[in-house]
Amino acid sequence: MVRAAILPAVGSPLEIDGIDIPEPGPGQVRVRLSAAGVCHSDLSLTNGTMRVPVPAVLGHEGAGTVVSVGENVTHVAPGDGVVLNWAPSCGACHACALGEVWLCANALSGAGDVYAKRASDGTDLHPGLNVAAFAEETVVAANCVLPVPDGIPLTDAALLGCAVLTGYGAVHHSARVREGETVAVFGAGGVGLATLQAARIAGASTIVAVDVSPDKEELARAAGATEFVVASENTAREIRSLTGKQGVDVAVECVGRAVTIRTAWESTRRGGRTTVVGIGGKDQQVTFNALEIFHFGRTLAGCVYGNSNPAEDLPVLAEHVRAGRLDLGMMVTEHIGLEDIPAAFDNMIAGKGGRALVVF
The missing domain is CATH 3.90.180.10 (Medium-chain alcohol dehydrogenases, catalytic domain)
Structure with a gap:
C-alpha cells in the first residue's frame, strides 16, 4: 500500500x-x-x-x-x-x-x-x-x-514532464521566436516562468512579463523578463509603449481566460503571433470582428503540450540545464x-x- x-x-x-x-x-x-x-x-x-x-x-x-x-x-x-x-x-x-x-x-x-x-x-x-x-x-x-537525462536531479526532472516542455515548446515550436524579436508572456506561474526562460534562450530582445500580482515581478525578472506589467485594462497599451508603440512580435498566453487571450492578441504588432497555452473553459468566449482580422494580419494559434515531442525535446532541455541556460x-x-x-x-x-x- x-x-x-x-x-x-x-x-x-x-x-x-x-x-x-x-x-x-x-x-x-x-x-x-x-x-x-x-x-x-x-x-x-x-x-x-x-x-x-x-x-x-x-x-x-x-x-x-x-x-x-x-x-x-x-x-x-x-x-x-x-x-x-x-x-x-x-x-x-x-x-x-x-x-x-x-x-x-x-x-x-x-x-x-x-x-x-x-x-x-x-x-x-x-x-x-x-x-x-x-x-x-x-x-x-x-x-x-x-x-x-544525465546530470538532472530527479526532483528537478519532474518539471520537465509538463511545465518546461510546454513553455519551451510554446516559444520554440509554436511561436518560433527568432533572435531579436520582442515577446510578452501572460501569466508568471510554472508554465509562464518556463516560457520566460525559453524566450531568453531564444534571444528575444525585450521580454515583457504580465501578471495580476505585483509580487511576481522579482520571480519573473529572474526567469528572464526585461519588463514587468501588472495586468489591468491598460495592459495592451503599456506593452505597446514598451515596444516603440508597435506591440510585441509574439505574445504567449499562459492563463486560459478570454480577456487575457484578447489582451495578448491586442498586444502584438501588425503581423504578430499569439500562442495560447492556457486551458480555459467553454464559457470563456473570445470575440474578434472580421475587419480587425484582415487589418492587423495577426496569427492566433493554440498550443498543446508545447507542440513538443518529449523523446526528442528532453535531451535538448537537458543540455540547456547543464549549460546553465535553463534553471x-x-x-x-x-x-x-x-x-x-x-x-x-x-x-x-x-x-x-x-x-x-x-x-x-
Missing part, C-alpha cells in the same frame, strides 16, 4: 488515503515518485474544466525511480530514473503520421482504465492523465516513461507534501507563487 491524493468526484476536495497498486503487467512500469509538480491542468480536472473518470488519482508532472518492469519492457530497468510522459503518442493515428505527435488521438486512451484500488474500501481508481503522479508510487504503460530550481517556490496540494490549488487560483512541488 502507498499513499495518494484521491479525487473522489468532480468538485470534491482531494482525500489522502492508501491505495493498492498491482505489480506491472506486460508493457508496464512501476515507478517510485521522487517529486510531482502541481499544475493548473490538475486544478482543471478537479473543477470539471477538463474531464477525468472518477474516482481518480491526479498528478501528471512527475519523475522518479523504476521499481520493477513487466514483460517486454526494454528501454528502462529497475533503478533507472525516469520522467513521466502523460501524453505518449501512439505513432499510428493521423496526427502522428503527420509528425504532430502532441495531437495524438490516442494519447490519453489509458486514462479511463482502472489501475489501482483504494485500500480502505476496494474502490476502483483511474489514473488522472494516464500517470497518477500524486502518489508515492504508480504503475504506468511503458511509453509513459522516458529516461532522465529548473528557480521555478519552484514551495516544496510540499501530498496533504498540501489543496492549499497549492488555492495559491494558484489567487495567483501566488510559481510551481509548487510535491516532494516524496
